[in-house]
Amino acid sequence: MSRLIYLVPLLPLAGFLLNGLGRKRLSKTAVSVIGVGTVLAAFGISLSIFFETLSPGFAPQTVRIADFIDTGRVKIPFSLLVDRLSVLFLLVITGVGSLIHLYSTAYMHEESEPDFARYFAYLNLFVFSMLVLVLGSGFVTMFIGWEGVGLCSYLLIGFWFRNPAYNDAAKKAFVMNRIGDLGFLMAVFWMLSRFGTAEFAGVFEKAPEATAAVLTGITLLLFVGATGKSAQIPLFTWLPDAMAGPTPVSALIHAATMVTAGIYMIARSHVLFDLAPVTQTVVAVTGLATALLAASIALRQNDIKKVLAYSTVSQLGYMFLGLGVGAYTGAVFHVMTHAFFKALLFLGAGSVIHAMHHEQDIRRMGGLAKRMPVTHATFLLACLAIAGLPPFSGFFSKDEILMAALAKHPAYYAFGMLGALMTAFYMFRLYALTFRGAFRGTAEQSAHLHESPWAMTLPLAVLAVLSVAGGWLGIPEVILPGAHRLGDYLAPVLSGEDGEGMAVAHLDHATEWILMGTSTAIILSVVAFAWSRFSRQVPSDAPAGGGLSGLLERKWLVDELYDAIVSRPLRALSRFLSGVVERYIIDGLVNGVGRSVQYGARQLRLLQSGQVGSYLLIMVFCMVLFFIVQMFWKP
Amino acid sequence: MNAILLSALWGVVMMFTGLASPHARLHGRMAVVGMALLVVAAWLDLAGISPFGITGGGMLSYGPYESVFIILMAGCALLYLLLSVHVMADGGTGTSDPLALIFFVMTGICIIAGFRSLLMLFLGIEIVSIPLYILSASDKRNLRSNEAALKYFLMGAFSTGVMLMGVTLLYGTHGSFYLEALNIGEEALSPLATAGIVLLLVSMAFKVSAAPFHFWTPDVYDGTPTVFTSFMATIVKGAAFFAFLRLFQDGFGRLHEHWRLLMAFLTAATLIIGNVTAVFQQSVKRMLAYSSIAQAGFMMLALFALNQTARTGIVLYAVSYSLATIGVFAVLARMKDHSFEAFNGMAGRQPLLALLLTVFLLSLAGIPLTAGFFAKYQMIAATLEEGRMVWLAILALLCAVVGVYYYFRVIQAMYFRTGGDAQPEVSKGTRAVLVVTALAVLALGIHPDWLLRFLSY
Amino acid sequence: MPINHYLFLSLALFSIGVAGVLARRNALIVFMCIELMLNAVNLLLVAFSRMHNAAAVALDPASTVGAEAQILVFFIMVVAAAEVTVGLAIIVMMYRNIHSVDINFLNRLKH
Amino acid sequence: MFTAFDNFPALLIWLPLLGALPAFLLRKEGAAGRWALASSLVTFTVTVASLFFQGEKHYALTQVSYVWLPDFGSSFTLTLDGISWILCLLNAVSFPVILGSTLGTCRDRQHVFFGLMLMAQAGLNGVFLSADALGFYFFWELALIPVYFLASLWGGERRVQAAFKFFIYTFAGSVLMLAGILWMHMRTTDQSFSLASFYRTSLDPVEQAWLFWAFFLAFAIKMPVFPFHTWQPDAYEQSDTAVTMVLSGVMVKMGVFALIRWLLPLFPDALKRFDEIAILLCIAGMLYASCIAMVQDDLKRMVAYSSIAHVGLMAAAVFTVQQEAWHGVLVQMFNHGVNIIGLWVVVSLIESQLGVRKISQLGGLAQKAPSLAVLLTVIALANIALPLTNAFVGEFLMFNGLYRHNPWYAAAAGLSIILSAVYMLNMIRNVFLGGTNDLTDGFREVSFRHRAILALLVVVILAAGVHPEPMFRLVEDTSDLILKRVQSR
Amino acid sequence: MNTSQMLFWFLTALSILSALMMVTSRNPVHSVLWLILVFFSISGHYILMNAQFLAVVNMIVYAGAIMVLFLFVIMLMNTKADAEPRHANRMRLAGTLAGGSLLLVLVAALRETELRGISLEGPEGDIGLVARLGSILFTEYVVPFELSSVLFLSAMVGAVIIGRKN
Structure with a gap:
């Protein structure tokens, strides 16, 4: 089946083309069939490839499709790398992707036909790009998908392009991604000039020969790329704004798949990162800081999607923490589980928003549990998963990361734990405000409140199952030795000869049990506190006051800070260049030459006084001058 | 020699034609016939057929180079006459007299094209100058014409005095007027001879209107009736340059090192003053006067370089400059208003005329595919070949850029501006001649070889 | 007589002529100054003619060396006569039009 | 021996030139335009056909020479090798697009317009094909004259001044080049103007230094490289958009092309001394122009500044003298031409419908003209070098070369990638997205013809972006040949 | 000092004096007369140098014809008193300065010529x-x-x- 690998990205591409070109002619049903069908088909093929990879004799293979750039010393093929890591991501992308496509058929049904088709075209294009990203056998191919998903994200965030704020959000996302992309590109150039290739195989083979400085540089640049795409400090501010897009988009792109591209990339190139401990520290610290910062902001947000967005940023921070401490499997594991529960959360939020007629403020909700049973149930499961309570999936993945962090440095664990507590708090604050208590919306909203159609609830249900059970693929050794299926599966890719879990191996089992137990207990208490408190007490509408809580509500003023130190100075500089330097200095010089000629003309013409006498006088003086030069001046 | 005789004779013929018939048309036709005959006569010189067998006692000599030059100048004069006789006829006065003077000027041109003796040079230049004084005065009631004539005359006579003093000092050293006798190399470098060379340089620079001896040019060209300005600014100036080059190459060529610096100064001053001052002008006619100074600056490069390229190049330059300038003046002479604004929107009313004018102006500006480009090319190439003072070539090129500025003002007025009321009445015949002139400009711009090969016999 | 005396005399006359041309504004007097310049030249030419002739005659009594200078003087006179005709005509014409012979009176053409 | 192929180079010049003459005479409404379009299509066909007659030559340096001015040491020598071919192809592709998109536009004196356009095409092809310095200079100027008239006759209110500034400025540059050409000519052993003789001539360092700057200035003004660029925004803004397309799509490539064909192979030693200065100028220009583009309110000026930035990158990449960077430059010349013409087509469509180019006055066009918006988006994305669009390939290779030369340069230049995204997306946001206003309410979807043209461009953009290999095959050999010459000295 | 030398110095003095008077006379008629005197003295020089033909022609053409023509024109115009305004002094000064410096430069340049020793005393052709x-x-x-x-x-x-x- 892996010979058919090229079909996996091509099917969504075909869907994109069909829907995109036929957007004026196709009916919504046709669009839905094409949109969902192609991704589903891709999922099917992925699945079959997945089973292939399970067989013991499976070896990673590179499927070369064509030359992309082959000129001079640069050789970049279009080729796809099929190994366990990419196939795992294939499954997540196409699997979660098809669910979200299905969900969208209902969620977006109100759109006009061309817009509906446009939406699915974008979505298919996104899936295509994402697949290229994970399948690419080299950094350049990956970069193609990398930029492609950025583009789709841009297009989808600004899907409702009549709203200027959405467009700004879309633009912000694209530009921030571009900043990261520049780092990525520079890393690619560095590799090309240092190793002569940007294919994974070639780079990883030659990497050990390179000096630590080179590797640190390359990996840091790659990490810059990752911070852009995966919304880490300092480039995270676009992600909350990206919630302007339709909710399924947020679920697919800004939670489940695209934003994890950075994690995928680092996991993919872990060979390089392993050789660059400085970078690893940077990654871990950045991840941790992001996790805490985003979690703290999420504490005080009132927009249902904003909370989830900051939560995503925070979870991504965890994944980077995992990568930084060398727990690549843990990070990938968390990517997977996070894909499940975060997609579920977003879709659930979408369902709520759909029912509430595009109301997103949780202060205007409440008491939806009874009105929307399926949504409520699945949402609750997801909350439990993200809070990290056993036996839900989030527990296992988060635990794996935290254990590895502890092994690296206790501080990592301590702060990581703090973040986990905050996560539990804001998630259940969200849950309680939305589903518990009394309904606080308008009467009209109340009248129309209903459970979503099957196309929306089915994905919810499937994802709920996965959110619960997804974690069982990676049960830590303490609990059940040899049950870390995921670790075993990924071991050939993510760990060299050392074997997986080198970080975990340092902890003795007793410590682990104790830590697990305490953390679960604390989280449980936080959950209970948040649940009980926010089922009754609703935050006021009043704008944020001063102090810490105000600062949190205003998101630590990061946007304002960027505006002050980057945007505004740049804009001022540009105005200065355009208004002063360009006009008066550069153009002024050019025009000055012309003007000085004209000035010279005005002055020189005065010699032409019109009087013969003066003409002759000048002539004679010049004659005398000539004589002096000629007869007496000996150069 | 045929050419000298014929032109002198035809001048007399023109005088008598004026007595015999008052019809201006007839005068015109006679003049055209005469000029055509002059071309033929010069051609016979080139072919070595000289029925009268007069030699100037060695004071005149005509090789192919000189003969070709005379043919070309007579050819230009023929075009000039074809374009101008109507305008002269409309002037009111009998045209025979000015036409006779033009033939006398041609005699002088033939003399200075072939002189081997300073005596002949002096005589030739006077034969050229005196009729020109008269032509510039020919619009008697017009104070501008008066002024032009007076200025031209006084300054011209003054420069004659200077020139004669130079000739005398050289004679004092060498005891001869012959160029061969002068050109004997370093031993000729006595103070007396040097002083003589400087004085000759000054007076010749005056004749070709090189700065800072150019002051007469704008005023005289401006004041003189336009038909005659056209003649003075083109054919006469070309011949003056030819004589200038001949004098300094054959007469003082071996002392090149010693006067090169002065020539460089003259060249640079002429280029700058001509080009820069032209920028300011509000009247096309006066702009063309300054442009003639600017073009003189380019021709001065030939004198600076003084090599084979310069020798052939100056003829090409004289021809291409003459053709283009004659063309522009032919239109200008038919317009009442000489300001730039008068040309506004001319392309709409007279598309062909505007196109032809554009060709001429492009040639003057030195744009490729016109004769003017190769003319300038030859001058720059000659300078660079000389290898020293390369900055002079660069300066010349930058001045060419300034030149584009004022020539294109006319093009801009014609094509890109509206208004203006210039309706020059141009007959079909004149148009045809203008087309021929423009074609000649283009032909020389595409294949200057044709001409240059003649010159390098 | 040393030739230098003639040279300097001639230069002196020439310079006086030049100074006159520059200093005077009456067109007629300017013109006369130019004539003075021409005469200075003539004088010098004759002196050189005499000088070269003397050197040549010492070897060959029938030599005509130096005659060409006198011929040139003759031509200069011819030219001067023609010039005077034209010049005076122009000056008279000017006088007729503006009733003045001041050379600086006519300065419409400038710049 | 002359083969069928040998006549193609001359044909590529004569065809448009001969096409121009009848165009001047076709005074009937619309006739000249159709004739010009047909003529340009014939040129296109011939250009493409010439590729198939290459035979064994593989786009290597093939020259065909006609006698012209033997006494001057000049001949009418043309060479159709990889780099001239790709530029002729750009020319051949651009003109049908330009003419096709401008066909129905109201314009007085149409016959003159189209005649001049074809003349410009002939001149441009001449520049790209000439292998004789004098011929090169000739065509260099001859391409300029028709464009000068085009830019002065049609366009905005200040067009005459703007076009004149452009003309004088470029003319000033080119006379310096002329001085350099003449000097080189003197230095050749056989007193020739031919490219081959120029290549053979060795010069001492002082000569090389001043010749280098003389040539560089001419090309820098043409491209234009900071700080010699100020003619460009004015000229682009004030010209008729069809003319702007010629200027920005094809004409600026003359400068980049000339760097590769003339400047670097002639003065390799000077290059070693001055390459850093040149590159720094280019990079400074990229950032400078990108910054200014961000705050432009006029669509045309914005695109103009973006063009300065892009061309700056190409020039910088040329000066790195890196093999793949050169390949990238050559491919990018074609691609940039296609992209920017596409942008201009859109700009002209907006301007012709609404009469407005101010970004701040527009908005919401995507609602009114969704197809146009989609096409524009693709073109805009290509302009900011998104992967799988044509410009990515070129920019990738150019940045790569720049990086090999000096990583910091690449990093600095890379900032323009970000800035370009900012101004391009700003433009899309403010013009196409958002709500409509009183002005843009009346906007209608553009005609099928224009959509077809834009779609064609988009197809080219994507095709060249996904499969650039044929273009590399085309330019590689020639480029490497010249590169070897530059490096071997 | 023999006769011819005495004559030379006399004629030289006379010619220079007359020339200066010609230039400085305010009355044009006086100028003409002074100029005629210059011509006569120059003719004297010609005779001293045995250029008899030129001496005669000079007197007939210049002094006779040309100067009479000048006189005639002056009479015609009836401008006895010089019409030159007084405030032309600056120009006069400049003119004198220019003429003087020209003389100075020429004399300085030609002081040391190869002709320095040559005398005009010799066999007369x-x-x-x-x-x-x-x-x-x-x-x-x-x-x-x-x-x-x-x-x-x-x-x-x-x-x-x-x-x-x-």
């Missing part, structure tokens, strides 16, 4: 005599002689053009 000069003029110099007629023709035509009433 006969080239200055009418017969000898005439034969040369009509043999060797016949072409320029004939061509100079063109000058007179031009002058004639000029007089016609300028003098004719419209």
Whole structure:
């Protein structure tokens, strides 16, 4: 089946083309069939490839499709790398992707036909790009998908392009991604000039020969790329704004798949990162800081999607923490589980928003549990998963990361734990405000409140199952030795000869049990506190006051800070260049030459006084001058 | 020699034609016939057929180079006459007299094209100058014409005095007027001879209107009736340059090192003053006067370089400059208003005329595919070949850029501006001649070889 | 007589002529100054003619060396006569039009 | 021996030139335009056909020479090798697009317009094909004259001044080049103007230094490289958009092309001394122009500044003298031409419908003209070098070369990638997205013809972006040949 | 100092004095008269140098014809008193300065010529005599002689053009 690998990205591409070109002619049903069908088909093929990879004799293979750039010393093929890591991501992308496509058929049904088709075209294009990203056998191919998903994200965030704020959000996302992309590109150039290739195989083979400085540089640049795409400090501010897009988009792109591209990339190139401990520290610290910062902001947000967005940023921070401490499997594991529960959360939020007629403020909700049973149930499961309570999936993945962090440095664990507590708090604050208590919306909203159609609830249900059970693929050794299926599966890719879990191996089992137990207990208490408190007490509408809580509500003023130190100075500089330097200095010089000629003309013409006498006088003086030069001046 | 005789004779013929018939048309036709005959006569010189067998006692000599030059100048004069006789006829006065003077000027041109003796040079230049004084005065009631004539005359006579003093000092050293006798190399470098060379340089620079001896040019060209300005600014100036080059190459060529610096100064001053001052002008006619100074600056490069390229190049330059300038003046002479604004929107009313004018102006500006480009090319190439003072070539090129500025003002007025009321009445015949002139400009711009090969016999 | 005396005399006359041309504004007097310049030249030419002739005659009594200078003087006179005709005509014409012979009176053409 | 192929180079010049003459005479409404379009299509066909007659030559340096001015040491020598071919192809592709998109536009004196356009095409092809310095200079100027008239006759209110500034400025540059050409000519052993003789001539360092700057200035003004660029925004803004397309799509490539064909192979030693200065100028220009583009309110000026930035990158990449960077430059010349013409087509469509180019006055066009918006988006994305669009390939290779030369340069230049995204997306946001206003309410979807043209461009953009290999095959050999010459000295 | 030397110095003094007077006279008629005196003194020099023909021609043509013409014109215009305004002093100063510096430079340059020692005392040829000069003029110099007629023709035509009433 892996010979058919090229079909996996091509099917969504075909869907994109069909829907995109036929957007004026196709009916919504046709669009839905094409949109969902192609991704589903891709999922099917992925699945079959997945089973292939399970067989013991499976070896990673590179499927070369064509030359992309082959000129001079640069050789970049279009080729796809099929190994366990990419196939795992294939499954997540196409699997979660098809669910979200299905969900969208209902969620977006109100759109006009061309817009509906446009939406699915974008979505298919996104899936295509994402697949290229994970399948690419080299950094350049990956970069193609990398930029492609950025583009789709841009297009989808600004899907409702009549709203200027959405467009700004879309633009912000694209530009921030571009900043990261520049780092990525520079890393690619560095590799090309240092190793002569940007294919994974070639780079990883030659990497050990390179000096630590080179590797640190390359990996840091790659990490810059990752911070852009995966919304880490300092480039995270676009992600909350990206919630302007339709909710399924947020679920697919800004939670489940695209934003994890950075994690995928680092996991993919872990060979390089392993050789660059400085970078690893940077990654871990950045991840941790992001996790805490985003979690703290999420504490005080009132927009249902904003909370989830900051939560995503925070979870991504965890994944980077995992990568930084060398727990690549843990990070990938968390990517997977996070894909499940975060997609579920977003879709659930979408369902709520759909029912509430595009109301997103949780202060205007409440008491939806009874009105929307399926949504409520699945949402609750997801909350439990993200809070990290056993036996839900989030527990296992988060635990794996935290254990590895502890092994690296206790501080990592301590702060990581703090973040986990905050996560539990804001998630259940969200849950309680939305589903518990009394309904606080308008009467009209109340009248129309209903459970979503099957196309929306089915994905919810499937994802709920996965959110619960997804974690069982990676049960830590303490609990059940040899049950870390995921670790075993990924071991050939993510760990060299050392074997997986080198970080975990340092902890003795007793410590682990104790830590697990305490953390679960604390989280449980936080959950209970948040649940009980926010089922009754609703935050006021009043704008944020001063102090810490105000600062949190205003998101630590990061946007304002960027505006002050980057945007505004740049804009001022540009105005200065355009208004002063360009006009008066550069153009002024050019025009000055012309003007000085004209000035010279005005002055020189005065010699032409019109009087013969003066003409002759000048002539004679010049004659005398000539004589002096000629007869007496000996150069 | 045929050419000298014929032109002198035809001048007399023109005088008598004026007595015999008052019809201006007839005068015109006679003049055209005469000029055509002059071309033929010069051609016979080139072919070595000289029925009268007069030699100037060695004071005149005509090789192919000189003969070709005379043919070309007579050819230009023929075009000039074809374009101008109507305008002269409309002037009111009998045209025979000015036409006779033009033939006398041609005699002088033939003399200075072939002189081997300073005596002949002096005589030739006077034969050229005196009729020109008269032509510039020919619009008697017009104070501008008066002024032009007076200025031209006084300054011209003054420069004659200077020139004669130079000739005398050289004679004092060498005891001869012959160029061969002068050109004997370093031993000729006595103070007396040097002083003589400087004085000759000054007076010749005056004749070709090189700065800072150019002051007469704008005023005289401006004041003189336009038909005659056209003649003075083109054919006469070309011949003056030819004589200038001949004098300094054959007469003082071996002392090149010693006067090169002065020539460089003259060249640079002429280029700058001509080009820069032209920028300011509000009247096309006066702009063309300054442009003639600017073009003189380019021709001065030939004198600076003084090599084979310069020798052939100056003829090409004289021809291409003459053709283009004659063309522009032919239109200008038919317009009442000489300001730039008068040309506004001319392309709409007279598309062909505007196109032809554009060709001429492009040639003057030195744009490729016109004769003017190769003319300038030859001058720059000659300078660079000389290898020293390369900055002079660069300066010349930058001045060419300034030149584009004022020539294109006319093009801009014609094509890109509206208004203006210039309706020059141009007959079909004149148009045809203008087309021929423009074609000649283009032909020389595409294949200057044709001409240059003649010159390098 | 040393030739230098003639040279300097001639230069002196020439310079006086030049100074006159520059200093005077009456067109007629300017013109006369130019004539003075021409005469200075003539004088010098004759002196050189005499000088070269003397050197040549010492070897060959029938030599005509130096005659060409006198011929040139003759031509200069011819030219001067023609010039005077034209010049005076122009000056008279000017006088007729503006009733003045001041050379600086006519300065419409400038710049 | 002359083969069928040998006549193609001359044909590529004569065809448009001969096409121009009848165009001047076709005074009937619309006739000249159709004739010009047909003529340009014939040129296109011939250009493409010439590729198939290459035979064994593989786009290597093939020259065909006609006698012209033997006494001057000049001949009418043309060479159709990889780099001239790709530029002729750009020319051949651009003109049908330009003419096709401008066909129905109201314009007085149409016959003159189209005649001049074809003349410009002939001149441009001449520049790209000439292998004789004098011929090169000739065509260099001859391409300029028709464009000068085009830019002065049609366009905005200040067009005459703007076009004149452009003309004088470029003319000033080119006379310096002329001085350099003449000097080189003197230095050749056989007193020739031919490219081959120029290549053979060795010069001492002082000569090389001043010749280098003389040539560089001419090309820098043409491209234009900071700080010699100020003619460009004015000229682009004030010209008729069809003319702007010629200027920005094809004409600026003359400068980049000339760097590769003339400047670097002639003065390799000077290059070693001055390459850093040149590159720094280019990079400074990229950032400078990108910054200014961000705050432009006029669509045309914005695109103009973006063009300065892009061309700056190409020039910088040329000066790195890196093999793949050169390949990238050559491919990018074609691609940039296609992209920017596409942008201009859109700009002209907006301007012709609404009469407005101010970004701040527009908005919401995507609602009114969704197809146009989609096409524009693709073109805009290509302009900011998104992967799988044509410009990515070129920019990738150019940045790569720049990086090999000096990583910091690449990093600095890379900032323009970000800035370009900012101004391009700003433009899309403010013009196409958002709500409509009183002005843009009346906007209608553009005609099928224009959509077809834009779609064609988009197809080219994507095709060249996904499969650039044929273009590399085309330019590689020639480029490497010249590169070897530059490096071997 | 012999007779010819005395004559030389006398004529030299006379010519320079008359020239200066000619230039400085305010009355044009006086100027003409002074100029005639210069011509006479120059003719004297010619005779001293045995250029008899030129001496005669100079007197007839210049002093006789040309200067009379000048006088005639002056009379015609009836401008006895000089019309030159007083405030032309600056120009006068400049003119004198320019002429003086020209003289200075020329003399300084030509002080040390190769002709310094050469004296005009020597065997006298006969080239200055009418017969000898005439034969040369009509043999060797016949072409320029004939061509100079063109000058007179031009002058004639000029007089016609300028003098004719419209």
